[in-house]
Amino acid sequence: MSVFYPSDLAEGRTSHAVHGMLTPQRALHRLLEGTGLAAHATADDAFVLAPSGEDPASPQAQGMPLARQPYDALVQSHVRQALCARPALALGTYRLAMSVQIDSTGRVRRARLLDTTGDRQRDTAIVDALRQVDIGRAPANPEKPFVLLVRPVQCEAGQRCASPCDAQRGQP
Known part of the structure; x- marks a missing residue:
């Protein structure tokens, strides 16, 4: 899997260890719990991190000026x-x-x-x-x-x- 994010987004944030039998996607989401960050899928095996509540992949701009x-x-x-x-x-x-x-x-x-x-x-x-x-x-x-x-x-x-x-x- 690929996870992309600007390095300054991770500054000062700490995640918790993840244990157990989880899919890579579920492990990533659990890893980010409590950090104020969320992972947004851009492909089956690629994610972009953004502050929780923001979805960088959601705007549907096709057809807009x-x-x-x-x-x-x-x-x-x-x-x-x-x-x-x-x-x-x-x-x-x-x-x-x-x-x-x-x-x-x-x-x-x-x-x-x-x-x-x-x-x-x-x-x-x-x-x-x-x-x-x-x-x-x-x-x-x-x-x-x-x-x-x-x-x-x-x-x-x-x-x-x-x-x-x-x-x-x-x-x-």
Whole structure:
């Protein structure tokens, strides 16, 4: 399992040991009890930590004008566009966690991969593509990085897998 969170979110917090036969998800939730943090699933095997009561994955921004979309959705959308614009970086075939920091002008100031896609050239090209991203407006806190997870597309045997880039290109 992957659990993503900004390091300052964990500062000053203490969790309790977890014992027993639990699923990894249940163990994580029990570990976080009383810390003021909650785990939100972004995939079957990936979670993002946030203060209790906040769900970073809940805003459904599709169809909203850009100016009204939650900022996290804007970052995700622009990163997707940047990666889909380069066929060698097309989404759907690799898993990757990344961190991007947006400056006060709305441009990516810092981009780094938190793991690898398994292809060094692709990793370098992804960082290069991320450094070109312009969100168009500044985040509320330019010092706080955004963590994104790219997952491979899972398909049934014999079925054509649709890439997350296909919808952006208008393909079924």
